[in-house]
Amino acid sequence: MEPDRTKDYEQNDATGFIRLNGLRLRVNSTVNGAKNLKGL
DSSP states (O other): OOOOGGGSOOHHHHHHHHHHHHHHHHHHHHHHGGGGGGGO
């Protein structure tokens, strides 16, 4: 019998991951300035 995969996803986990990734991007932007945005 297969495990129930509907309970594997937690919205709070996704929200936390997005916030952590955003923090990383903000710190990188602050440290390196806008020069990293030229490649976008």
